[in-house]
Amino acid sequence: MDERAVSVIIPVYNKEEYLKRCVDSILTQTFQDIEIILVDDESTDKSGIIADEYAIRDKRIRVIHQKNKGDVGARRTGVEVATSQYITFIDADDSFPQDAIEKLYTYCVENQLDIVFGAYRRIKPQREFPVFHPFSGIISGDELAAYLMDLKSICLSSSFSKRSLWHDDVFLGGDIKYPTADVLVNIKLSKYVHRAGIINDIVYNYYCVSDSLSMRGSLTSRQDLWKPYFEMLKTNLKERGLYAANERRFHILEIERLAFYVKEIDKTDNWVRQVIKYDTTEYPFKIRVLQFLIRFPRLRYILIKMNRYIKYKLLGR
Numbered sequence: 519m520d521e522r523a524v525s526v527i528i529p530v531y532n533k534e535e536y537l538k539r540c541v542d543s544i545l546t547q548t549f550q551d552i553e554i555i556l557v558d559d560e561s562t563d564k565s566g567i568i569a570d571e572y573a574i575r576d577k578r579i580r581v582i583h584q585k586n587k588g589d590v591g592a593r594r595t596g597v598e599v600a601t602s603q604y605i606t607f608i609d610a611d612d613s614f615p616q617d618a619i620e621k622l623y624t625y626c627v628e629n630q631l632d633i634v635f636g637a638y639r640r641i642k643p644q645r646e647f648p649v650f651h652p653f654s655g656i657i658s659g660d661e662l663a664a665y666l667m668d669l670k671s672i673c674l675s676s677s678f679s680k681r682s683l684w685h686d687d688v689f690l691g692g693d694i695k696y697p698t699a700d701v702l703v704n705i706k707l708s709k710y711v712h713r714a715g716i717i718n719d720i721v722y723n724y725y726c727v728s729d730s731l732s733m734r735g736s737l738t739s740r741q742d743l744w745k746p747y748f749e750m751l752k753t754n755l756k757e758r759g760l761y762a763a764n765e766r767r768f769h770i771l772e773i774e775r776l777a778f779y780v781k782e783i784d785k786t787d788n789w790v791r792q793v794i795k796y797d798t799t800e801y802p803f804k805i806r807v808l809q810f811l812i813r814f815p816r817l818r819y820i821l822i823k824m825n826r827y828i829k830y831k832l833l834g835r
Contacts, residue, residue: 522578523551524619525605525681527596529589530569531559533610536727537568543613543723545576549620554579555596560586565610588695590703597684606678611727615639618721622678625717629656632711633679636721643726650718659711660760666705667767676722683710696747697739697779706754739779745789748772769796770805777808778822783815 526544530537544554556569558581566583573579582595593607604623608614618636626634637650657665688706690696708714752768755761761768772793776783783790794813798806811818 522553522602523604524549524553524623524678525596525600525602526552526554526619527593527600527605527607528554528556528610529559529592529596529607530556530561530565530610531586531589531592532561532563532565534561534564534568536611536725537565540608540610540613541569541572541579543616544608544619546616547614547619548617549623552578552619553600553602555599556581557592557595558583559588559592560584590690590696590699594689597681600681603681604678605681605684608722612725613723615720615723619678621717621719622721625715626678626680629713629715631656631713631715632659632683633662633677633707634715634717635677637718638676638722638724639720641723641725648720649724651716654716654718657714657716659708659714660758662711662714663705663708663755663758663760664764664767665716666701666708667764667771676724677704678721679707683707685710690750695743697743698775702747702751705751709754709758739775739781741776741780741782741784741787741790744775744780745787748775748789766801769793769798770801773798773805773809773812776812777818781819783812783818785813785815 528540528544533540541554541556544552554572554576556572556579558566558569560583566581569579569581573581580599582599584592584595587595589609596607597605604626606619606622622634622636625631635651637648639646639648651669684707688703688710690699690703696702748768748771751771752761755764755768773796776790776793785791785794790812794809796809798809801809811821
């Protein structure tokens with residue numbers, strides 16, 4: 519295969535219903551100097567067959583079949599086999615607007631960036647709406663880490679980066695499938711970033727499919743997975759000398775994740791007890807309320823479920 523300018527990596531696991539839409543959106547891009555890497559993560563439906571059929575039809579497409587390693591593990595495989603200077607990711611149930619790669623590539627090259635994040639379109643059965651950044655411009659890697667902790671919603675798939683950024687320690691080790699790993703991976707990646715770009719061009723179509731958290735409106739994450747998640751994040755920030763400046767952000771992130779995502783909270787756990795004791799006097803009112811609710815897991819569970827039902831089911835957000 520000839521070396522291309524951009525590698526598009528697609529982790530695939532049981533997405534036969536959406537995969538053609540995803541791949542077709544890449545094949546019809548205005549920027550065509552690409553290779554497409556489909557990583558079939560031991561799908562049990564026809565996803566792997568569909569991927570192989572595409573590879574036969576277009577020489578720019580490669581398919582890697584592997585034992586299930588989760589979404590992050592599949593992305594890691596894609597990075598390892600990629601040959602281009604730049605890479606971007608897309609989930610198999612999403613799609614790219616037709617000019618997405620051209621916009622990202624051009625902005626990255628012209629501004630000599632290591633990574634660039636774009637805006638995205640959130641698509642639900644009832645409606646769709648854009649999700650923009652509060653600003654656009656160029657920031658440092660340390661500033662990017664702080665921004666990621668503040669927003670917590672920048673998905674890895676709306677980014678475009680140099681392949682050389684992806685050192686081994688960026689990826690989450692072992693077979694543990696951490697919840698919402700994108701923020702953690704991006705923060706670890708920011709260690710190697712000198713110049714990061716933020717643009718408000720829509721470069722990604724994010725489909726809220728029926729099995730996503732926002733469509734289920736339920737709390738499913740496990741506390742025992744969030745604890746090492748935050749230990750890893752704290753270690754990364756301390757090693758870079760960034761923890762003190764970002765301690766407030768870190769605490770807010772802990773409180774929000776515990777309150778909004780964990781189904782069953784064990785208040786006897788030392789980590790949870792520590793989070794409950796944080797001095798949040800000067801924190802936003804919402805955060806103080808969430809911290810209070812962590813003290814009463816059953817009440818919290820009922821109120822958060824009601825909040826999700828109203829927000830996602832009734833209001834269609």
